[in-house]
Every structure is written in structure tokens, then in C-alpha cells.
Amino acid sequence: MEIVKAVTCPVCGSLCDDIEVVMENGKIVDVRNACAAGAAKFLNYNCEHRILKPLIRKNGEFVEVSLDEAIRKAAEILANASYPILYGWSSTSCEAVRVGLELAEEIGGVIDNTSTVCHGPSILSIQDVGIPSCTLGQIRHRADLVVYWGSNPWSAHPRHIERYTAFSEGRFQKSTWRRYLAKIRALIAKKKLERAFKRIFFKREISVPPHLRYEPPPFLERKERKLIVIDVRRTKSAEIADYFIKVEPGKDYELLQALRMLIRDQEIETDKVAGVPVEYLEEVADVMVNCDFGILFFGVGLTMSGAKMRNIDAAICLTRDLNMRTKFVIMPMRGHFNVTGANVVSTWQTGYPFAVDFSLGYPRYNPGETSVVDILLRGESDASLIIASDPASSFPKKAVEHLAKTPLIVIDPHMNVTAQIADVVIPSAFVGIEAEGTAYRMDHVPLPLKKIVEPPEGILPDEEIVRRILVEVRRLKGIGGS
Amino acid sequence: MEILIKNGFVFDPINHINGERMDIAIRNGKIVDSVDESSAKVINASGMIVMPGGVDIHAHIAGSEVNAGRLLRPEDHAKDVEPKTPITRSGVGYSIPSTFTTGYRYSRMGYTTVMNPSMPPLEAKHTHEELSDTPIIDKATFPLLGDWWFALEYLSRGQIEECAKHIAWMITSTKGYAIKIVNPGGLESWGFGKNVESLDTEVPYFNITPREIIRGLCKVNKMLNLPHTIHVHTNNLGKPGNFATCLETMKCVEDLAVDEKPVIHITHCQFCAFKGEDWRTMSSGAEEIAKYVNNRSHVTLDMGQVIFTDTTTMTADGPFQYTLYELSGNKWVNHDVETETSSGIVPFHYRRKSYVHAVQWTIGLELALLIKDTWKIYMTTDHPNGGPFTSYPRIIAWLMSSQARKETLKKVNPRARSKSLLPTIDRELDFYEIAIMTRVGQAKALGLKEKGHLGVGADADVAIYKINPELTDPSKDYKLVRKAFERAAYTIKSGEIVVKDGEVVKHVEGATIWLKIKTSSPIEVSEDIKRRFREYWTVEYENYPVSEKYLAISNPKEVEASI
Numbered sequence A: 001m002e003i004v005k006a007v008t009c010p011v012c013g014s015l016c017d018d019i020e021v022v023m024e025n026g027k028i029v030d031v032r033n034a035c036a037a038g039a040a041k042f043l044n045y046n047c048e049h050r051i052l053k054p055l056i057r058k059n060g061e062f063v064e065v066s067l068d069e070a071i072r073k074a075a076e077i078l079a080n081a082s083y084p085i086l087y088g089w090s091s092t093s094c095e096a097v098r099v100g101l102e103l104a105e106e107i108g109g110v111i112d113n114t115s116t117v118c119h120g121p122s123i124l125s126i127q128d129v130g131i132p133s134c135t136l137g138q139i140r141h142r143a144d145l146v147v148y149w150g151s152n153p154w155s156a157h158p159r160h161i162e163r164y165t166a167f168s169e170g171r172f173q174k175s176t177w178r179r180y181l182a183k184i185r186a187l188i189a190k191k192k193l194e195r196a197f198k199r200i201f202f203k204r205e206i207s208v209p210p211h212l213r214y215e216p217p218p219f220l221e222r223k224e225r226k227l228i229v230i231d232v233r234r235t236k237s238a239e240i241a242d243y244f245i246k247v248e249p250g251k252d253y254e255l256l257q258a259l260r261m262l263i264r265d266q267e268i269e270t271d272k273v274a275g276v277p278v279e280y281l282e283e284v285a286d287v288m289v290n291c292d293f294g295i296l297f298f299g300v301g302l303t304m305s306g307a308k309m310r311n312i313d314a315a316i317c318l319t320r321d322l323n324m325r326t327k328f329v330i331m332p333m334r335g336h337f338n339v340t341g342a343n344v345v346s347t348w349q350t351g352y353p354f355a356v357d358f359s360l361g362y363p364r365y366n367p368g369e370t371s372v373v374d375i376l377l378r379g380e381s382d383a384s385l386i387i388a389s390d391p392a393s394s395f396p397k398k399a400v401e402h403l404a405k406t407p408l409i410v411i412d413p414h415m416n417v418t419a420q421i422a423d424v425v426i427p428s429a430f431v432g433i434e435a436e437g438t439a440y441r442m443d444h445v446p447l448p449l450k451k452i453v454e455p456p457e458g459i460l461p462d463e464e465i466v467r468r469i470l471v472e473v474r475r476l477k478g479i480g481g482s
Numbered sequence B: 001m002e003i004l005i006k007n008g009f010v011f012d013p014i015n016h017i018n019g020e021r022m023d024i025a026i027r028n029g030k031i032v033d034s035v036d037e038s039s040a041k042v043i044n045a046s047g048m049i050v051m052p053g054g055v056d057i058h059a060h061i062a063g064s065e066v067n068a069g070r071l072l073r074p075e076d077h078a079k080d081v082e083p084k085t086p087i088t089r090s091g092v093g094y095s096i097p098s099t100f101t102t103g104y105r106y107s108r109m110g111y112t113t114v115m116n117p118s119m120p121p122l123e124a125k126h127t128h129e130e131l132s133d134t135p136i137i138d139k140a141t142f143p144l145l146g147d148w149w150f151a152l153e154y155l156s157r158g159q160i161e162e163c164a165k166h167i168a169w170m171i172t173s174t175k176g177y178a179i180k181i182v183n184p185g186g187l188e189s190w191g192f193g194k195n196v197e198s199l200d201t202e203v204p205y206f207n208i209t210p211r212e213i214i215r216g217l218c219k220v221n222k223m224l225n226l227p228h229t230i231h232v233h234t235n236n237l238g239k240p241g242n243f244a245t246c247l248e249t250m251k252c253v254e255d256l257a258v259d260e261k262p263v264i265h266i267t268h269c270q271f272c273a274f275k276g277e278d279w280r281t282m283s284s285g286a287e288e289i290a291k292y293v294n295n296r297s298h299v300t301l302d303m304g305q306v307i308f309t310d311t312t313t314m315t316a317d318g319p320f321q322y323t324l325y326e327l328s329g330n331k332w333v334n335h336d337v338e339t340e341t342s343s344g345i346v347p348f349h350y351r352r353k354s355y356v357h358a359v360q361w362t363i364g365l366e367l368a369l370l371i372k373d374t375w376k377i378y379m380t381t382d383h384p385n386g387g388p389f390t391s392y393p394r395i396i397a398w399l400m401s402s403q404a405r406k407e408t409l410k411k412v413n414p415r416a417r418s419k420s421l422l423p424t425i426d427r428e429l430d431f432y433e434i435a436i437m438t439r440v441g442q443a444k445a446l447g448l449k450e451k452g453h454l455g456v457g458a459d460a461d462v463a464i465y466k467i468n469p470e471l472t473d474p475s476k477d478y479k480l481v482r483k484a485f486e487r488a489a490y491t492i493k494s495g496e497i498v499v500k501d502g503e504v505v506k507h508v509e510g511a512t513i514w515l516k517i518k519t520s521s522p523i524e525v526s527e528d529i530k531r532r533f534r535e536y537w538t539v540e541y542e543n544y545p546v547s548e549k550y551l552a553i554s555n556p557k558e559v560e561a562s563i
């Protein structure tokens, strides 16, 4: 038995890097410290949907081919296209994204990542007004107020609360998990509680984090951490909150504006805003103003509902307003484990985080025009490469139709819905398990992804596959060199 | 490959060569005595200036804050694009160019080495990934260490050796090059939205003052025998009256100097040379600072010159950036990094007609001209804070020609003009002095022994500019000077011709220079330190260091510490 320590979990944007993987005979037999979702990935990644051979559609049927043939076919499709799209990139390594950008530039295509359909509005808002933010450790050490808005970390980022926010322990903040435990005990039946906690915490030995080596003087102990959850429904996360605001669906913008008014000590005439009594909002606004360090996490519940981008504008402005009274920061809860990395790499190479169009020979960016969904809806692209993503299961029907109509290359470990309608399918290794690389946590902290096991025979990492396609494209175009 | 640069006017101050007509020979990336003329590639440099490649001691070109600036400013990029060519990658400008464009634009001006002065250690991999995507130029990066909890704790307890060991570990594991200190104590305070007011304000919860941090790290720097001095962005940056803080900062390490050697570098000095009580009465403190520096030898500085243009400000100084945001009402990014540092970004437009901006413009030039010894002050804009690095040729013109300065002075805010010393300063720098301020002095201050000169054994990083010092009077023909420095006739990097007539003719990778510091008893990586690590940061000890594979070309320099 061998234990690989400090493994980064390639599942969600929390990017926990304290995972321990137990190996026997070159196989993963157990996983420690991960949540259920993380553990499932390490234990079950090699499931039956795995593709093990490159496939090319011939006369409507998939035929197994050699890797070289699949690469050649993919390169031909891309080299002959006049407006190809390259989409996905959020569940792969930064190294793969780097090569992807080079490929997109070489073929004059459009490269876009999944932020276009999740946190796109957040990015547009940041470009409008900026963003006061920080790394997650800053929250762990300092935040005495944590707000989750339109996100349910309990199920989407299961260890977020434990590692970085309410239940974590930092220099200036004690963990509040005992308090919550007591509270929940009173609230929920004992059985239900135990089940919930077993899943999240008791799986590893429960560790009240050890005290700091240099015991901070008593004056360091600040106010008790408080947790506010704002959502359209009472989620698991809401149950452990000190304040829960149930906002009417699509009314987040009104609620944000009301909070902004209250924070600036303005009166609100009505009794209720977005279905919430104003008195309650006043109490919440007080808590916000009186904290020493507050953080607002927001999820797709805010970016993809109602006023979308205006929601985020308002949320950031709320945070800016709060900075006139105290310290307050804000952070999007990014879903895919490396969607942040996809944005980061795209930005340093092209200046833009997603939806980058190289058709004029230089990077151009105009979401709504150069974003892949819109290109597909307008039926403008004439070939596609989809990598580490399954747009056919999430894009609008009309977009998927166009995707299927034009030559389609899929690079993925799984036979997902998009792969099923593809013309060329190239199986890839799981980065973070079978291949190494780099990923960026939701707060932009880069972390190494490890290679723990060998991929199946003949299966390459995304980075390598894309590089081979690029080399082949250049060969077809008569350009030498790398 | 062998190259022979024939007949150029060579400016090589380290070897005391001042515009002599001579040949420079290159073999295998190094300057050599001679090469075989019949087989070497011969560059006819007659009527041209030959200098060592440009060295920039302070420009924000890579890493999380720079990239956040890029993300923040699509409007900055759309107006300045670089299409792909058969040789070069595409990209965008203007104030925060994408990585490829950054490398190309520097090399087109004859620059071959750039220091990236602010790296949050926790995000070091990001910085290095970007640096590796920045072609042609060599680079190094400075980890931000002035507010690092480990350092503050050891220094406050007087455990200076313990502190030094940890700093050595940190610089080596983040592949850094120098100790960067930004608003010491202020960044930790900013964690709770506060700042420190003076060198003697106590940092909340840490029982230490900025003065003690600066002195402590200055001693650490000496113990570790680092090639550069501590690199300091002072407290109170960007505030009227801060020239006093700047003087205090320089004074506070005066006694630590030995043998007249510099022990502190004050960066972008323009931003901490303001007199006055508030923005209305704000004026230049350049004269006082120059007077102090002229009588001392323990300090070097860089200008942080302001250019009248639209740019993007970015520093690790979170509270300063917040003030800029409040002043300008522009969009604002803040990014605090656990246990280490903070940062902020605000777009900014320096306007000729603004009193304050015009005063800032005069301060940078006054500093450069009033400080007599060009080995002490170097040309920077604190890119992109004072303006993009592509404005350097314009600054060269101002430094070489009082007429060029007068032309600009005519157009600036009249109150600023009438209060400034600048119109009375006649000093005009010559090419020898320009070589010192734009490369040679910088290489020396950085301790880069193979750079900044053209002696045998030096790196073959050479810039050739199409201007004839015998026929041109820079004082009058400053526009020609500016043009020549904008587009190098040739840039040679590690012995390869990468630029010809201002265009990139070859894409090569540049190296990342970093320090491998050897201490006699390095810190022990015990379970205890790993646990402490886990408490301070949200990442595991094993995942913190930057491995060499993040560097396109790795160029480690071994340093033998005295502890």
C-alpha cells in the first residue's frame, strides 16, 4: 500500500489540494479527505463510458482508427475550415489551454470556454466596474461574515465551508462548527444530522484544526463568524446559516438595490422587497456594515437568473459601497475545477478571458458576437473542436443542431452526448489523475495537478493531443517548425 | 553562430568606452575577443550606436495583478493590436500588453532583460507561467516579502537568522531574485481595511513597525549576500507630503551600509517625492531627495516617470490603489493574498492640464536631472503605473534635450509649470549617461555580472541604434533620437539577431534568472513546519514551490549566504 499525499482534486473550483490517494498495485483503492464528489471521481473515473480507441465516423458509423489517423483527420477538418470554433477547456490543464490558443490562432478560429455559459456575466461586470476580492485563506483568517448568494456550496462545492469559510479556523477567527452543530442538533432530528455530517466531515477524522503554533494574544479573538445565505429555496447551506433570505425568483436585483440603499442609510418605503420583509433586510444590512471583514460569494443562481449581468454589477457595487464602511470582498463560485485557469491563460496570451476570435489574425473579443453559442445560433462556424466539455447536453437545441451539421471533433475521456454526434472522437487521459498539469482555484491560486496512475494504453493527455493536431495542421499548411 | 558588429560607436561604461569606434565579436551567445570575419555574420554598424541590451529594473509585465489588469481593460486592447506573422504570435497592447507582445515590444526597443518587481509568492507559478510565455527577453521576478507573516513574526521577536533562513527558502522555492518590500506593514493592515501612517506606526497584531521591517530585511539581504539590495516601495506612496517618508526610509538603513555600497533601492521615486499638505498644495520634493542622494552612496533609485496618456495603475499597495479609486471613481480591482500581500488595479489617465499630473511629470525628470550621478538613478515608468514601457524613447528625448522638455512644458498646466524647477535645469544627458540610466547602471544595481556591458565573457545581448553621435546633436535633433530608440536597428539576444530595423525577425525564448540560495543550515522541513504552513496558507506545503518545469529556460544563480 502506498499513499500519495497533497493531491489536488480535479472536480470543482474549490480545488482542495490535501487529498490523499491510497494505491495498491498501481490502482487507486481509497481516497482520504475528499468529499463524496471528489472521492467518486478518483475511485470511479475509469467507468464503462470510457472511450479507449479513437473513432472516425465513416458512412454514418463509428469506426475504430489509429491515433495518427484520427489526428490527421482532425487536422484536415480544422485546416480546411474558414471559421472553426474551439470550445470547452474548463476541465483540462492550463498547459492544454496554452496549446489550444496557439491552434486557434494558427487556424484563424474562435476559442471559447465554458464561462460563456456560467460566469460570463460576472466577467463582463468585472470589466465594467472591477472587483474587490482576495484569496480564500484571507477569508479563513479574517472573515467574520460570510454570505453565499445564489450558490449552494453544501452540494456544489462540498468542502468550501469547511476549508475556507465558516467551519475553517484562521489566525483571527475560530471555527464556528461547534456552534452550528449545537444549533442544528436543535433544529433537525438527530439521525438526519448524523447522516449529513458523516458525509461531509466524519469521513476523515474530524479535526478541530490545531491551534496556531504561536498562540495569538487574546485580543486577536474577534467577533463570532456569521453566515448569511440568500437563495430562491431553502438549501442545505441555508439550514446552517445564521440568516437565510428567501428571495423571490428573478428578484435578486431588487434585493441587491434595497441592500445598497440600506447600507447608505436610505429609507425604503415598502414593507417587502423581493418577498422579504424590509425589517429583516435592515437587520442583515446592519450585520454587513458592522462586520470587520465580509465576503460575498455568488453562484450561477445570481449570474444566470433575472437581470444576469446587472445582478453582478449591483453585487459588486454593493461590495464597493460596503468598503466605505468596512472591509468587504466578493468572489464568484466557479464550478469546473479549471474554468478560472482557462480564463487566466486566455487573458495573458490574448488580453481576453473567453470568446476570442482570431479570424482577423489578432485577438478580438465581443461576447454576444464572438461567443461560441452565438456563432452556432447564427450558423456561422464550419467546423468545431470540443474538448473536455459536453455542450450538446447543455447548449440550446438550435446551436446543437449546427454543431452536428458541421464537421465535429471531440476530445474527451468519455463517450458523452457531444461525442455521440461527432465525426472524430479522440479519447484523452484524465488530467489530475492520469496526467499532470496546472489548474487555478476559484481565487486564482495556481495548483499543480498530479499524475497518479498510468492512462490506458495509447491514450494521451489533452495537451499532447492538441499539440499533435497543431503540428499536423502546420504540416498541411506547409509551415515547418514546432 | 558568430557575429561581428563592425565600426559602431560603442558605449560601454563599465569598460569605460565612450563612443569609440570599434568592433564587437560574438560567439555562442557570449562576447568574445574576435571572430573569423570571413565566416561570421557581419553587421555594418558604421554611423550607429552600439550598447549593451537594455535592462529594466522595474516593470510589471507578468503575474496575477498584471493579468487582472488585462482582464479589466478590453478597451485598452482593442485600440492596439498585433496581428500574427509567420514569425511572431499575435497579441494586444496598450498599457498592459499580452505576454508575447510584451517580449516583442521590449526587444524592438533594444531591451533584453526585464525585472518583474512584484510577485505574490503564493501565486508564483502564475508569474512564471506568464514569464515563460514572454519571448526573447531574459527576466527575473521579486517575491513580495515585506508583509509576510513568517518574516513579521521572526523580526518582531528579533530572530533575524531564522528570518533569513525562511527568506532564503522562499526566494529559492518561488524562483525569485530579490526581496521586494511594498508599503511595509501597510499591506497586512489592509487585510482589515487599514493602513500604516509612518515608519513608526505599529502594525496591528504584529508588534512591529515599518522601520523594523525595512531594517530587518535589509540585514537579511546582507546575510544572504543577495546580488540586488532590498527593493522598496515606500509607505505613504502617492500622498502629498510623502517625500519626508521617502527620506526617512533612506535614512533608516544608512548605518547598515559598508564600503559605500548601496543597501536599498527606492523604486518609482517620483510617486514618493510629493511635498505639500493636500492635493491643492502638492508640489515637488525632488530637490530635497536629490540633495540627500547626492551626498550618500547607500541608495539607488528609479524614476517612475509619468507620461501623459491613458494607462493602468497596479501595485501590491492595496490601500494606495483604493485611494486612487476613490480619487478617480474609475473601476477598481483589489486582490489580497493570504499571509503575504495585497494588490490593486485602477485605470488612470494622466492629463497635461491637470495640476497634480503635471507636477508628477516634472518630479520624475527633476529627480533624474538633479541627481548628479547617473549610476544612482535609472529610467523607468514603473510600467504601467506611470505609463507603458513603450514610452521610454520619449523620456530619453526629454533627458537629452532641454528643448524637448520645453516643448512639453509649454503644454502642461501653467500653475505646475510656474512652480517647477524644471524650466531652470539646463542639464542634458549624453549617450554615455543614457546607456547608464537605461541598462548599465540597472545591471550593476541588480548584480547581473554578465549583463550591462560588452566586455569579453558578457552575455551577447546587444542593441544597435541608427543614430550617429558625431553628426547628431540630441539637444536639437531629439526627435531623431526618440525614433532611433523606438526601433532598434538590430537587437541581438544571446548571440542571435532577433530584431532588425525595428521588426522582430526571430522568435526565441528568454531565460528566467533566479537565485539558489545556500545557507549552512537551511530550514528543516519537519511535520511541524508543514502543519504551520497548512495553518497559514490554504495550500499544502508540497504544492507551494515552483518547479523548474514552469520556466521556459531556467537560469539559476547560486548564492552562498553567510549564515
Ligand code: SF4
Pocket: A009, A010, A011, A012, A013, A014, A015, A016, A033, A034, A035, A036, A037, A038, A039, A157, A158, A159, A160
Ligand atoms: S470540494 Fe470540490 S475540490 Fe474539494 S474534494 Fe470536493 S469536489 Fe474535490
Ligand SMILES: [Zn+2]
Pocket: B058, B060, B117, B268, B315, B382, B385
Ligand atoms: Zn511598481
